[in-house]
Amino acid sequence: MSGQMKTFRSLLFVPGSRPDRFEKALAAGADSICIDLEDAVPPQDKAAARAGVIGWLEANAESYPACAIGIRMNGLDTLDGLKDIIAFSETSTRPNFFMVPKASSHSALANFAQLLAIRSLNHKPVALWAVVETVDGLKNASDIAGTCGSRGGVLFGGADYSLAIGTSMDWEPLFHARSTLATEARVTNGGLMDVPYLNVKDEEGLRAECVRVKALGFDGKACIHPSQVAIVNEVFSPSEAELDWAKRVIEAGMSQDNRAVLLDGKLLDIPVYLRAERILSKAGMI
Structure with a gap:
């Protein structure tokens, strides 16, 4: 399943505890889907979700070459994150990329990347995406992007970042963070994706934010509902x-x-x- 990465216009999140939605996500037309084992899965369901996702990947390893498939892990500083690392290191099947939440420094990502490299001796390398959603993460965005390399990238986690700095998710309070990432996250020419637009019924608001983010230099935008994918793809495709x-x-x-x-x-x-x-x-x- 792993292979050469390309720039994503759209990335559709799907809960790891909802395998009934995986096929629907793949059919939505997104450039990539990201199966979420972190925020979308309650603590009591994480073990079952982890096992179910690995089983699904093993059963569908070569079936979807047109759509990149990624896994958003639990935080690397959490017990569930460690369980994710162990579980995925013991399977012979890998997704196209791993997404690491709350990336705040180079060191943790580098250690994880080293583990992936060791376990990838008989596999193609797996790309690494970091979610920058903390103040420290923004300060260290260049180093974080450098760790992800040109095959991976950075996703701006605007929801958690706005909570960290005590603001809303409106354009003005997040403009500095987006502008900073547009420069710092390009250190290795990796990908740069924006936070999902949370109001899935506001199509005009989604389109307007996509246009603004594209103008800053972002490659694409994450989605939380299949209905958002077409608009995101349209805006981030060359006119x-x-x-x-x-x-x-x-x-x-x-x-x-x-x-x-x-x-x-x-x-x-x-x-x-x-x-x-x-x-x-x-x-x-x-």
Whole structure:
């Protein structure tokens, strides 16, 4: 199941204690699903959920190549987190990625990554995603992103972060954290995903927040309901205007051996060419 990662536009969370929803999540059209063993599972159900998820992964290891499948573990500093590590280290089947909540420093993630590497000698490497949702996590975002590497990434946990700083989840109080992550979490060119929009019935609010987050440089947004996936995918996919511009930039650059050139009166240089290539890459055109 593990393989080369790609940038996610959408990541759909599904409770680990609800295996009846796994197939529905896979059919929702998200670039990735993340089976949640942490917040979505009450303490008394964690053991059963863990065993059930591992059993489901083993039964469906090669069935869903089009959709990346990840596991959000319990915190690495909790007993259930340790049980997760042991349980997944003892199975021969791995998800495409592990997501670690409340990532606050490099050290814990690095230890976990080392354990994964040791246990992956006979498997392809598993990507690591960190949820930055604490003040310390934001301060250490660059180191955390470095630990995840270019195959993984960072998810902004806006709900817990807003609780930590004593604010609402409105745009203004979370703008600093998002802007910081847009820079610090790019240290290894890994992925960057935004917190889910919690009002699943507010489609216009979801769309507006996606547009704002995309403008900051985020690759995509997590979802908590299948109905959110289509809007998220649409906003984070390159528009026809963006694709047309990118094609023209690449064509102009090729005609001038990528030297600085004017297009529509604007200077094109290496950073502009690279931005155009990134747009075409997201659309699967290069």
